[in-house]
Amino acid sequence: MAEPLNVALAGLGTVGSGVVRLIETNAELIARRARRPIRITAVSARDRTKDRGVDLSGYAWEDDPLAMAERADVDVVVELVGGSDGPALALGRKTIANGKALVTANKAMIAHHGIELATAAEQNGVALKFEAAVAGGIPVIKGLSEGAAANAIDRVYGILNGTCNYILSTMEDTGRDFADVLADAQRMGYAEADPSFDIEGIDAAHKLSILAAIAFGSRLRFDAVDTMGISRVLAADIAQADSLGYVIRLIGMAGIDRSDGTPRLFQRVRPHLVPFDHPLAHVDGATNAVVAEGNFMGRLLFQGQGAGDGPTASAVVADIMDIARGEKGAAFSMPAGELEAMEAAPTGHRVGRSYIRFVVADRPGVLAEITAAMRDTGVSIESLIQKGRGEEEGSVIVSMVTHEVPEQAVTQAMRILEGADSIKAAPLVMQIIEA
Ligand SMILES: NC(=O)C1=CN([C@@H]2O[C@H](COP(=O)(O)OP(=O)(O)OC[C@H]3O[C@@H](n4cnc5c(N)ncnc54)[C@H](O)[C@@H]3O)[C@@H](O)[C@H]2O)C=CC1
Ligand SMILES: N[C@@H](CC=O)C(=O)O
Numbered sequence: 001m002a003e004p005l006n007v008a009l010a011g012l013g014t015v016g017s018g019v020v021r022l023i024e025t026n027a028e029l030i031a032r033r034a035r036r037p038i039r040i041t042a043v044s045a046r047d048r049t050k051d052r053g054v055d056l057s058g059y060a061w062e063d064d065p066l067a068m069a070e071r072a073d074v075d076v077v078v079e080l081v082g083g084s085d086g087p088a089l090a091l092g093r094k095t096i097a098n099g100k101a102l103v104t105a106n107k108a109m110i111a112h113h114g115i116e117l118a119t120a121a122e123q124n125g126v127a128l129k130f131e132a133a134v135a136g137g138i139p140v141i142k143g144l145s146e147g148a149a150a151n152a153i154d155r156v157y158g159i160l161n162g163t164c165n166y167i168l169s170t171m172e173d174t175g176r177d178f179a180d181v182l183a184d185a186q187r188m189g190y191a192e193a194d195p196s197f198d199i200e201g202i203d204a205a206h207k208l209s210i211l212a213a214i215a216f217g218s219r220l221r222f223d224a225v226d227t228m229g230i231s232r233v234l235a236a237d238i239a240q241a242d243s244l245g246y247v248i249r250l251i252g253m254a255g256i257d258r259s260d261g262t263p264r265l266f267q268r269v270r271p272h273l274v275p276f277d278h279p280l281a282h283v284d285g286a287t288n289a290v291v292a293e294g295n296f297m298g299r300l301l302f303q304g305q306g307a308g309d310g311p312t313a314s315a316v317v318a319d320i321m322d323i324a325r326g327e328k329g330a331a332f333s334m335p336a337g338e339l340e341a342m343e344a345a346p347t348g349h350r351v352g353r354s355y356i357r358f359v360v361a362d363r364p365g366v367l368a369e370i371t372a373a374m375r376d377t378g379v380s381i382e383s384l385i386q387k388g389r390g391e392e393e394g395s396v397i398v399s400m401v402t403h404e405v406p407e408q409a410v411t412q413a414m415r416i417l418e419g420a421d422s423i424k425a426a427p428l429v430m431q432i433i434e435a
């Protein structure tokens with residue numbers, strides 16, 4: 001058997017501890033498949049004394065994660081600290097500059113600095129790998145960049161955040177409260193250190209921007225993702241959607257928009273209504289799912305655990321094994337400098353059905369005011385329900401589904417209603433995914 005590949009782990013939280021457990025548990029089969037053993041030589045985290053349920057006594061300890069990049073007994077640094085900048089980025093830069101391979105699960109860092117790191121990795125002849133950064137344990141980066149490599153892909157979309165999916169599907173099944181279910185997701189290790197990254201859609205936007213670069217060969221544009229999370233979704237929305245035949249899911253969607261002849265990059269993360277008979281409607285808990293549409297392969301659906309220690313560790317260790325086999329590959333499927341710079345696509349002309357929820361004063365004439373705004377902007381209504389009571393005394397919840405209309409018409413209708421004193425909170429608009 002060949003010499004071991006020496007690995008240093010920076011960060012021993014949910015994912016880092018999972019990586020230690022996986023490398024120890026499956027050491028023999030990993031060595032056979034990677035053609036050489038994977039050996040952890042050094043580890044680093046904030047608290048040396050913490051019990052992580054794994055034995056770290058056989059590994060050198062470094063208080064400073066950056067020290068990993070200097071060690072002679074390290075071939076690969078695995079960055080599992082988190083954060084787009086700070087120690088994670090400093091470690092990433094130093095690792096590559098010192099001629100070592102970098103494996104990371106850090107989508108925030110890749111979304112912000114992926115092009116810089118990939119360029120540096122190419123210049124230094126080392127691998128940069130981040131399978132765990134998108135959809136956790138699902139091999140979606142490998143699937144798109146290798147399995148689907150021969151296809152032109154024009155659209156990729158799916159459920160990219162385990163925490164939001166766990167919250168939405170648990171609220172739907174149990175009627176439990178948002179904050180209470182979020183606390184569960186945090187306990188299970190699904191949520192980011194700052195869970196607002198999950199619930200405001202930022203984490204899904206990080207992942208979507210990485211996925212789009214790989215799927216389309218476009219230059220990574222996290223800044224251009226139109227992002228809205230699930231914090232404004234009420235239990236009443238989930239109930240109303242259910243009575244209309246839908247579930248609510250946070251969906252990331254990216255595509256190439258050619259409507260005016262120039263290819264432009266469309267990237268959006270928003271809660272959507274998904275009809276019961278759509279495959280994404282049955283994706284529950286921390287499960288993620290990604291759909292990619294290629295010109296020869298047709299529609300491909302990847303589904304699996306998007307968060308948590310085991311699934312994420314599985315993706316991290318698969319990357320390490322690729323490096324053990326000598327695979328370097330381009331981080332984004334092609335050299336970073338060759339990714340095509342694209343402008344962000346405008347969205348107003350997109351046509352579809354929308355769900356709109358209003359919290360309104362419970363008095364005569366309010367519905368007429370709303371429907372007049374719809375009429376004046378050409379938004380026709382397919383169905384309308386008034387069921388729940390709003391939190392504010394004397395308010396009610398009115399939800400409607402529109403017929404297919406350009407999104408800008410709905411935006412105009414909402415603008416007309418802005419500031420109307422019968423409307424108690426900003427209306428929530430969610431697009432509907434067709435089956
Ligand atoms: N938890 C999950 O399900 C998934 C997490 N990820 C990503 O993996 C990375 C790690 O996530 P988790 O393990 O969940 O985080 P965590 O918060 O459980 O662990 C972070 C680790 O980094 C260490 N750390 C933090 N700041 C440090 C510093 N300044 N110096 C030294 N050590 C420091 C902490 O001591 C801890 O051991 C993040 O980038 C996250 O986005 C990716 C996919 C799934
Ligand atoms: N916080 C993330 C973890 C995995 O990427 C999520 O909930 O999906």
Ligand code: NA
Pocket residue numbers: 131132133134135136137138139140141315
């Ligand atoms: Na993955």
